[in-house]
Amino acid sequence: MPLQYYMEKLHLDEAELQSRRDFFEITPEDLQRLASLRSFAEKHTDVIIEDLYQLILGHPEAKKQFTDHSTLVRVKRAQRDYFLGLFSGTCDLAYVQDRLRIGVAHERVGIPPKWYLGAYARYLRSITDLISIEFGDRNDARAAYQSIEKLVAFDMALAMDTYMAAQLDALARHQAAIRELSTPVIRLYHRVLLLPLIGTIDTHRADQLMEAVLMKVVEEQANVIIIDIAGVPVVDTRVADHLLKTTEAVRLLGAQTILSGISPTIAKTIVNLGMNISAMHTKSRLADALELAFEIVGKRVTPLMKTSVSLEAAQE
């Protein structure tokens, strides 16, 4: 997903940015202080980045993320920019975009949040050490450290938001895929549709099913739709009711429904439960349903030659 997508998804505009800065208590003084620390940071960047990579490469699982040398070099350069970004003295939308870019990149290559957070914690430790060496005055050191910490926390929040937004996106995509798979309306022939149902039908799915069927009937201007329930494990009153409702709705559009795949068990259940599904055409075999469907659209399946008829008869 492009950067702009996440900027919008997270509602990152000026107002949101201000709100975040307020909560993380990032003041202009903080930003000024960070800017003044830039030369200090530049002086120690290489050491700090090297430090970080000792941590990563010393960890078997984390190390796996960097399989080849070129990746490592590229990531190191990016890390350098990222680190020095803390000392740019800005915390505006451009800064946020820059930070999001890293989060998005991490998410894309599948670096889990734990590596990101662990690495950032390492940064903080390295910086603390260096600051305590650099600054004799303890108040100065404390102020510097606090400013850095605020911006680091700000960055982490952005990274977490990006991770979560990406995860939610993936979830939504999967759900859409499952929805589509659960109502596969197939165009079988001109004006003939087939909906093979597999698995349990709950109310939610039944609703989607009806919608998908109705949309497709109108879209294809179909005269008949075969609903095959051979793959539905249980047909109870509720499922039968859903099927009846769908049949009635299809009829309102001006088309017909054929229910096929009715096993002996299902037939028994329907009768024993006292359900009246006489409004539907019903067939046990899909082949018979198909023949009826052809009849409805004015077609017929006939054998090519007489010999094939006797062959068929012999087989039966």
Added chain:
Amino acid sequence: MSVHGSIPVLQIGSTLLASIQVELRDTIADAFQEDILDTIAKTGATGLVIDITGLDMVDSYVARVLANTGRMATLMGTDTVVVGMRPVVAATLVRMGFRMEGVKTALNVDAGLALVSDLLARRHGG
């Protein structure tokens, strides 16, 4: 302006065609029913096709008026077919538990007209 005539009823041979293109408020629905029945009485039409492609919302009252109009027309000897119902309308009606029993349906005006002449032929045949 009178609500009568806001849905024109056209005569094609011995068949009437009414295409609803306006939002069907209760008063218009009632006037529409009267217009249809009057036209049937005047023309002796044998078939009636009501096109509701333009309706994207139908409440229970309007649905009842439509269904009743069809039944009344049938009583007067006019085969009635409702055509072009939108999926969302069909789904809503069915969820409300509304059954348009005795009302014939078709996918579109073309199929509706074909069905009407089919029914007429069958009537003459048998």
